[in-house]
Amino acid sequence: MEIQLKSEITCPNCGYKKVEDMPTNACQFFYECENCKEVLRPNEGDCCVYCSFGSVKCPSIQLNENCC
Numbered sequence: 001m002e003i004q005l006k007s008e009i010t011c012p013n014c015g016y017k018k019v020e021d022m023p024t025n026a027c028q029f030f031y032e033c034e035n036c037k038e039v040l041r042p043n044e045g046d047c048c049v050y051c052s053f054g055s056v057k058c059p060s061i062q063l064n065e066n067c068c
Contacts, residue, residue, distance in 0.1 A: 003062050007054035013038040022050050024059050 008019045009031060016035035022028070027048040031040045043052040050058045060066065 003059050004056045005059065007050045007056040007058075009040075009049065009053045010055075011036060011038060011040065012053065020050075020054075022054075022056075022058055027058065027060070 003024075005022050005024065006019050007022055008017050010017045011033040014033065014036040016033055018034060020031075028050065029042060029048060031049040031053070032038070033040065040049050040053055042048050046052040047061070048058050050056065051061055056062070
């Protein structure tokens with residue numbers, strides 16, 4: 001299985017979308033929306049902002065590994 005390293009994050013506050021490169025060596029716990037400046041944090045039970053708001057889950061989850 002090939003790991004996808006790009007994910008489109010959708011801001012739940014304003015709906016703004018942006019494709020971002022996901023880190024492979026760490027989880028991203030915070031993400032600031034470029035449009036409304038809302039700081040996103042993972043939803044309860046998710047390890048990172050990509051798992052909560054991205055179109056693709058983070059690399060660790062894609063590999064069925066524990067996330068961070």
